[in-house]
Amino acid sequence: MNIRQFLDAKVAAALLAAGAPEGSAGMVRPSARANFGDYQANGVMPVAKRQGINPRELATKVLTSLEVELADVVDKLEVAGPGFINIFLRPEWVAKQLEEAYTTDRAGVTPASQPQTVVVDLSAPNVAKEMHVGHLRSTVIGDAVSRTLEFLGHKVIRANHIGDWGTQFGMLIAHLEELQKENPEVMESELGDLEQFYRESKTHYDNNPDFAARARNYVVKLQGGDEWCLGMWRKLVDVTMEQNQRTYHRLNVNISQEDTMGESMYNDMLPGIVADLKEKKLAVEDDGAMVVFLDEFKGKEGDAMGVIIQKRDGGFLYTTTDIACAKYRYETLGADRVLYYIDARQAQHLQHAWTIVRKAGYVPESVPLEHHAFGVMLGKDGKPFKTRSGGTVKLSDLLDEALTRAAALIAEKNPDMTEEQRAEVANAVAIGAVKYADLSKNRTTDYVFDWDNMLSFEGNTAPYLQYAVTRIRSIFRKAGAEMTQVQGALLISEPAERALATKLVQFNEVVDNVAREGCPHLLCTYLYELAGAFMSFYEACPVNKDGVEAEVRQSRLKLCALVARELELGLGLLGIDTVEQM
Ligand code: ARG
Numbered sequence: 418m419n420i421r422q423f424l425d426a427k428v429a430a431a432l433l434a435a436g437a438p439e440g441s442a443g444m445v446r447p448s449a450r451a452n453f454g455d456y457q458a459n460g461v462m463p464v465a466k467r468q469g470i471n472p473r474e475l476a477t478k479v480l481t482s483l484e485v486e487l488a489d490v491v492d493k494l495e496v497a498g499p500g501f502i503n504i505f506l507r508p509e510w511v512a513k514q515l516e517e518a519y520t521t522d523r524a525g526v527t528p529a530s531q532p533q534t535v536v537v538d539l540s541a542p543n544v545a546k547e548m549h550v551g552h553l554r555s556t557v558i559g560d561a562v563s564r565t566l567e568f569l570g571h572k573v574i575r576a577n578h579i580g581d582w583g584t585q586f587g588m589l590i591a592h593l594e595e596l597q598k599e600n601p602e603v604m605e606s607e608l609g610d611l612e613q614f615y616r617e618s619k620t621h622y623d624n625n626p627d628f629a630a631r632a633r634n635y636v637v638k639l640q641g642g643d644e645w646c647l648g649m650w651r652k653l654v655d656v657t658m659e660q661n662q663r664t665y666h667r668l669n670v671n672i673s674q675e676d677t678m679g680e681s682m683y684n685d686m687l688p689g690i691v692a693d694l695k696e697k698k699l700a701v702e703d704d705g706a707m708v709v710f711l712d713e714f715k716g717k718e719g720d721a722m723g724v725i726i727q728k729r730d731g732g733f734l735y736t737t738t739d740i741a742c743a744k745y746r747y748e749t750l751g752a753d754r755v756l757y758y759i760d761a762r763q764a765q766h767l768q769h770a771w772t773i774v775r776k777a778g779y780v781p782e783s784v785p786l787e788h789h790a791f792g793v794m795l796g797k798d799g800k801p802f803k804t805r806s807g808g809t810v811k812l813s814d815l816l817d818e819a820l821t822r823a824a825a826l827i828a829e830k831n832p833d834m835t836e837e838q839r840a841e842v843a844n845a846v847a848i849g850a851v852k853y854a855d856l857s858k859n860r861t862t863d864y865v866f867d868w869d870n871m872l873s874f875e876g877n878t879a880p881y882l883q884y885a886v887t888r889i890r891s892i893f894r895k896a897g898a899e900m901t902q903v904q905g906a907l908l909i910s911e912p913a914e915r916a917l918a919t920k921l922v923q924f925n926e927v928v929d930n931v932a933r934e935g936c937p938h939l940l941c942t943y944l945y946e947l948a949g950a951f952m953s954f955y956e957a958c959p960v961n962k963d964g965v966e967a968e969v970r971q972s973r974l975k976l977c978a979l980v981a982r983e984l985e986l987g988l989g990l991l992g993i994d995t996v997e998q999m
């Protein structure tokens with residue numbers, strides 16, 4: 418249980434004792450401003466309103482019983498405004514929480530009381546296409562949320578729903594066949610540039626009727642399970658995923674080959690799904706195609722929207738696959754919850770698929786299917802992020818550029834480092850900066866990709882947080898102390914110590930919030946504020962200076978160690994490395 422939940426339960430009990438109906442919530446939130454206390458309970462007003470009584474009177478009653486209940490926990494409680502209760506934590510109690518947190522390597526984060534099986538749909542690039550910046554968001558955010566859920570003890574299944582099926586494979590196979598006639602080793606060489614391979618296939622298809630006819634024939638054969646076509650298809654999938662695996666590795670994201678669960682995996686389920694939907698009278702034949710009409714969505718003329726699940730030629734669609742996929746995740750993988758990290762433009766598609774899934778009873782309402790949408794990446798000019806010539810930016814090129822820029826920066830700041838050290842730091846900074854820029858933004862908005870901002874050592878950036886960690890390490894080097902072996906008690910007396918300590922105890926609830934909301938930017942905001950509180954503390958409260966008493970120094974060292982541990986753990990949950998020095 419985190420502190421917010423703990424206080425929430427106490428306020429709810431006090432409400433009940435004051436005559437509120439069973440189940441009234443405490444509604445405890447962190448306070449927006451220090452003069453309103455550390456936390457604020459908002460649960461009194463709605464109860465008073467429902468019961469037609471004076472909210473401040475009810476608040477006073479609640480406060481009286483809370484004062485007894487929280488005698489050791491708070492310094493002060495007060496009724497404010499129309500009936501808020503402001504909660505001021507007692508520094509000694511905060512210190513006790515932190516002493517406990519210090520003894521574990523989890524910085525006080527408690528495991529989930531009810532571990533779930535959570536499927537996370539992430540990354541999902543397409544075969545025979547290079548991963549581009551659009552896939553960066555889904556990869557990086559999905560990975561961070563997966564790590565957070567795992568840290569809390571949930572069982573996470575990372576589902577990389579790659580685009581590995583569709584009519585385009587006819588032309589890709591036909592093109593690969595031609596290239597292989599000239600050079601049997603083609604897979605390793607020419608396929609290195611998948612983007613070009615795809616473009617050439619397309620040009621070939623558009624301009625050469627014989628080629629196009631062959632391609633169409635291969636589509637039919639592939640769908641019919643023809644061995645040779647399947648073999649060619651497999652090669653395309655493997656080459657693409659080998660390349661993507663290298664990118665995952667560079668990005669430091671935990672996605673392995675075993676996590677690949679592409680569209681093709683559901684092929685065998687599709688005829689059964691269509692037959693079942695027909696039997697359930699959800700799907701009807703319409704002009705030769707199978708269609709589900711959904712009253713929930715309106716078509717152009719205000720009529721029920723028709724969602725095609727099987728085309729006239731017998732082909733299935735992206736939506737049919739996502740229906741099968743949701744069913745599989747619940748039935749076969751045993752999901753208690755499914756999170757989809759996909760571009761906002763696919764919102765309608767998912768809503769269609771899931772409405773059908775619910776109507777058919779494939780996944781019960783108790784199992785949430787959540788679309789965690791995100792906007793597109795924009796260039797500094799506010800237009801979609803493109804290369805100078807207007808093409809999509811390849812992820813691998815982007816990472817190369819990040820590395821070049823970070824290397825220059827690090828060389829300038831650390832002329833004394835060895836070549837090897839510099840390379841390590843530059844890599845951590847480069848990858849960290851690119852990922853953090855993406856992770857720290859509220860996901861739903863489009864975001865502007867800006868090299869200078871993301872590599873800055875000031876502001877809400879990865880380098881700023883990584884730097885804060887190195888500063889703490891250097892404090893310990895100077896003190897000749899070990900971070901895990903600080904003796905002595907925490908003594909919270911200075912305002913800056915107090916502010917830092919109250920921030921530190923919020924880590925547990927922030928991690929819980931990230932898991933619940935699926936939003937890593939909440940963690941980024943926290944880490945940034947924590948680093949800020951640390952910097953202010955360090956300015957006001959010297960550690961290694963002459964004249965600092967021994968107990969005070971030990972206490973401050975312990976605070977520093979806790980900050981470093983939270984920053985490291987937090988950055989770890991985001992998939993970002995820290996370094997010894999920078
Ligand atoms: N491959 C798709 C794309 O690149 C994303 C797939 C997302 N996942 C899903 N279950 N539909 O746009």
